[in-house]
Amino acid sequence: MGELRAYAALAGAQARSVFSYRSSFVIELVGNVGATVFDVLTVLVLFRATDRIGGFTLPEALLMAGITSAGFALADFVVGNVDRLKTYVRAGTLDAVLVRPLAALPQLLLMDLPIRKLVRVVFGFGVLAVAIGLNDPDWTPARVSLIVLAPLSCAVFMGSIFVISASLAFWWVDSGELGSAFTYGGKDFASYPITVYGPAFRGLFAYALGFAFISYQPALALLGRADPLGLPSWAGFAAPVAAFAVAAVAAGVWRTGIRHYRSTGS
């Protein structure tokens, strides 16, 4: 109970500091949602040139982009801050976090409460809602549960990827943009039907790393379409399994990393 109160105090302090710079807050709010708006806009612009990409129509592709946008925005809202870990490791600020009697990860997440990212979450789920409306799937109980599970699994999956790529900083302080290849790169990858990618690249990102299961396979299951790449229809329901697997890896990497951490020393 006392621990919860401590976290609430951290969050409250951040909220007050955010709201004391009102115009900065509004600008960051707009800028943040803009990034996701442009992701969706890109899909729309590409469909100006053709009516099918990788064998899928605009509403179908929009469903995949919608699940990814909603899940990614939610993950970025909750754990996106962990991105800053490399700054804390470099500066040695992480020491201050570690000496407090609270878990390190939640503290890091609350060191900067990203209220500015909230509109983006709303927009992401808005896109998903529009995409569902356009596709008008046949509702079965399984699909109803999937439409709830898919964006949440995507969020858990992307959040774990955020934690794993940030943990790189424990071993490699100058990892710089490397993590973005998997966080933002993974988001871009999963925003399109994976049929568009070449076999080797698809094998690596879609199946070995699991990005196929966060939006492509669930979207197929929702639409009732057979997978042109040959996976059975239940693969769409594997989304939570994939999410938990990656989350377990993330937890392991984080624990190993934080034990490996030696302060900057000066």
Add this chain to the structure above:
Amino acid sequence: MAGKDASVLTISPDGPLRGSISTFGALVGSGFRRYTTYRQATIAGTFTNIVFGYVRCYVLLAVAASTLDGRPAGYDTEQLATYVWLGQGLLSVVMLWGWAELAERIRTGDVAADLLRPVPPLMAYLAADLGRAGHGMITRFVPPVLVGALCFPLRLPTRWQTVPLFLLSVLIAVVVSFGCRYLVNATAYWLHDARGPIMFWVLGAGVLGGLYFPLRLLPDWLAVTLWLGTPLPSILQTPLDVAAERDGPGLQLALVALQGCWAVALLALAALVQRRAERRLVVQGG
């Protein structure tokens, strides 16, 4: 005391013009050397550019595969692959992402030291940025283009003038991008915190510069408006269209000329803003 007066000593004995040219050259060199020290960040960034290159290239090729003539927005598949991979390389050369160095120096008051130097800040920062871009051309541009060439058929230039015109276009693109970034950072003279303008710049430059998709996919009237009305297509889209030989020789040259106009206009505007700012600058600090 013959031959001595009270005038300030000039640093360069060879006359002011040669002096400023060699100063400019020295600053370019130091900008280059500075970035050679960020080796790990360079490798990490290049890897990320390559991953994004694969995603964007496959998506655009899938678009091309499903159009009737296989030429979305007038690019064939080789031109599209060239567009994507050269774009992933140029992205860091023109520094499409954020640059907040000047804004940070204005906020902390360090900019006062820049103003004391005998080189105008605009020129000093331009020189350093050209050095950085030169380093980027070697370390950030070449690897994605090589990977792209290994995995996809790229378009080889069919006209002799394409390569020199592309290099010129890249140079101008760096200046245009620098002008925009300088102006965005200079808002800190008035706002103290330029994070908002920088955020809008990053957002706008990515989409309207042609990184996410070639601007030719937009309706014609919109693409032309963007090209003439904003400097953003001149930063990435123009050098890429020149390299992919999207247009005939005449239009190719005209696009680079338009780029040149934007570069001159932006540098003039930046100089004006800098003069205004110096008149009202109150150095922060205590």
